Amino acid sequence: MSLSVNGIVIDSRTLAEEIDHHRDVADPEIAAQRALVTRELLRQRARELKLLGETALGDISDEALVDALFARDVQVRRPTMDECRAYFAEHAAQFRQGDRVQASHILFALSGAVPLAATLARAQEALDAVLVEPALFEGLARRLSDCPSGREGGSLGMLMRGHSVAPEFELVLFSGDRLGIVPRLVNTRYGFHIVRIERRVKGHMPAFEAVAERIAAELYHQARQRALRHYVALLAGAADISGTAGPSFLQ
Structure with missing residues (x-):
């Protein structure tokens, strides 16, 4: 069965090319399906919201696409300084230089x-x-x-x-x-x-202030990835997706 999202077919050549980007995981085909279905769900949502004007979706990066959708649909909270300090204390070895x-x-x-x-x-x-x-x-x-x-x-x-x-x-x-x-x-x-x-x-530990910006960026990235997974799951729940290993493959 062909892989499709709301009637939009993802051809076998595109799938094969995407599989080549996931050769380092246990199941490259599932990883490729996940990436392609996620991308198509996001593109369809962007078309629905008319977010990108005349810009062709094929000319926009995945990151820019997510930025545009999040500006409209999702708010990702920035970490507090207390959260950054707690992360620094719990992951001290990660920051040794x-x-x-x-x-x-x-x-x-x-x-x-x-x-x-x-x-x-x-x-x-x-x-x-x-x-x-x-x-x-x-x-x-x-x-x-x-x-x-x-x-x-x-x-x-x-x-x-x-x-x-x-x-x-x-x-x-x-x-x-x-x-x-x-x-x-x-x-x-x-x-x-x-x-x-x-x-x-072992090296030496830097002061918290020297790595605070890096920690804040990492915690924000983690929160953004969690928000993206949740957002895609919501889009998938309302979509007609066929040709995959099952609805849980996006999790």
Whole structure:
């Protein structure tokens, strides 16, 4: 069945192109459906409200579209200074500066020539093996890793916060105080990683005032994302959507 929103069909080519943007998640097709249906619901609402004048919807970014709709339909509250201070206290480690981590990884890269499920299965099998016998890590890295670091047993050396090209990877490295093999695969746009953390060097804490603006922006972003999910769910509840995995796929 074709994917459609209120009678507007989203063709298979558009879906296939969108799937390519979600190769780093467990189910790229569901993620692509979610993105396309969300975009179409927002565009239809913008047409209904005549918000954009003569501007073609294909010429406006998703962010600008949400801005226009929120200005009309949704108010997102800015965080208070007390809320920012509470967040700073609860997430202190996130704001330390100069943190360094010595780590290694085994990368199972995503490839259009190999089914995602097959790559995921290989990665999970290797992770299960090193969780049982950590001494296997370097050998598996040399044999299996798709990263040049595999030649060095997966070693990435000493990494500083803010220097990683993959935010998801960095989040795992600098969250908490764990050492050893991370007990789950780390998904990034590059593929699936088995990560081992060998050493941590803590930096220093900045004053709250130095990061207050950054915290306020992050809390506002989180509130805006929650508001967007709720808004899209309301639009979806009043829409005729077919060809998806079910009504809960937008949640």
